[in-house]
Amino acid sequence: MWWAQQVLPKAFSCHGTTINDLAKQCFQHLYPILFMLATNAQLNNIDFRFISTTYSSDGKLLGRCKLVEASLLETLKETRKRLYQSMIKHSDVATLSSSISSAPYVVQLYLVDHNHIYISVFKTSLSEHFGWRQPLPVSGGIIPIEMDKEPPSRAYIKLNELMGLLGRRPAPGSKIAELGSAPGGWTASLLKLYKPQDNIQIQSVDRSPLESWLTKAYRPPTLTHHIANxxxxxPEEPVDWLFNDMALPPMKSVKVLERWIKERQCSQFAWTLKFVGESEYDAVTDAVETMMKCYNVSYTIRHLANHGNELVVVGVVHP
Ligand SMILES: C[S@@+](CC[C@H](N)C(=O)[O-])C[C@H]1O[C@@H](n2cnc3c(N)ncnc32)[C@H](O)[C@@H]1O
Incomplete structure (x- = not known):
């Protein structure tokens, strides 16, 4: 379950040989549900968003699914104007984290082959500490990330995806420790989120230096880099957030995290576990579970769309 990018709960399938057939089938099945959701949205202020998604190695099915979606939307627009207008169509990270007050219904279309489409309508949920649960309210479960040329590595994409998934970031005034920070992708991306008056303090740690422009642009206490193991x-005093991106054998990595938790040196953490091959997944996630129970930590394990053979453990350490 850690690895699923998106799920389609309670999916049912429709059949059609042409794009118009498929769209018509979708309309007939979906219209009563959409109508009910729109009424519910109006009465109870619960959003729903319409997501069309498909996967295909050659991209041909994706194009077809988009055409089915376009045809379905056109029918809705022409025949059910008010319903159409009340549907939430666009999703981005900003919408995800700020303007959705309550967790929406997610309506998904998933074209499995040329003639079959799955439809799933399910309410997602948003937890205070661990963000969006599945089904994620974004197409294919992939949080859109704005590309940024400034960070010195592409690793920043993973951090931004994680923040989008969590729907939050460290609060202004937070003290942050970041392990395995060089050359500074995460560091640069984190620092960009705050103004000087936010008093964010990052202590980054790596065997290697950060990209020099970063340490010139940001000075202690905003950014202090430690060349260290x-x-x-x-840290000299406990931090609010601990981030880790060190490439370590996963069992060894879990042991390092355990020290931080046991000594209550962090309140929250996002800890990347990097795997080689598939052999250790269960042993490692079992070890994480045992440790979190032992030290009274609420946690979740997630696999991001931009992850390779990695997982991230996100946790809240209770005092
Ligand atoms: C995947 S890179 C990190 C990329 C970084 N998060 C970014 O956004 O640019 C992994 C880093 O972990 C560091 N690392 C691995 N083992 C370490 C250790 N024992 N102590 C300090 N740094 C370590 C490496 O030097 C490397 O810079």
Whole structure:
């Protein structure tokens, strides 16, 4: 379950040989549901968003699914104007984290082959600490990320995806420790989220230096870089957030996280576990579960769309 990008709960399938057939089938099945959701949205202020999604190695099915969606929307627009207008269509990270007050219904179309489409309508949920649960209210479960040329590595994409998924970020005034920070993709991306008056303090740790422009642009206490071993480095006082992106054998990585938690040196964390091959998944996630129970930590494990053979453990350490 950690690895699923998106799920289609309670899906049912429609059949059609042409795009118009498929769209008509979708309309007939979906219209009563959409009507009910729109009424519910109006009466109870619960959003719903319409998501069409499909996967295909050659991209041909994706094009077909988009055409079915376009045809369905056109029919809705022509025949059910008010309903059409009340449907939420666009999704981006900003919409995800700020303007959705209550978790929406997610309506998904998933074209499995040329003639079959799955439809799923399900209410997602948003937890205070762990963000969006599945089904994610974005197409294919992939949080859109704005490309940015400034960070010195593309690793920033993973951090931004995680923030989008969580629907939040460290609060202004937070003290942050970041292990395995070089060359500074995450660091640059984090720093960009705040103004100087937000008093964010990042202590980054790596065996290597950060990209020089970063340490010139940001000085202590906003950014302090430590050339040190992330396995043993400790902050002078506990931090609000701990981030880790060190490439370590996963069992060793779990042990390092355990020290931080056991000594209550962080309140929240996002800890990347990097795997080689598939052999260790269960042993590692079992070890994480045992540890979190032992130290009274609420946590979730997620696999991001931009992850390789990695997982991230996000946790809240209770005092
Ligand atoms: C995947 S890169 C991190 C990329 C970084 N998060 C970014 O956004 O640019 C992994 C980093 O972990 C560092 N690393 C691995 N083991 C370490 C250790 N024991 N102590 C400190 N740094 C370590 C490496 O030097 C490397 O810079």
């Amino acid at each position: 992330g396995l043993t480095w400790e």
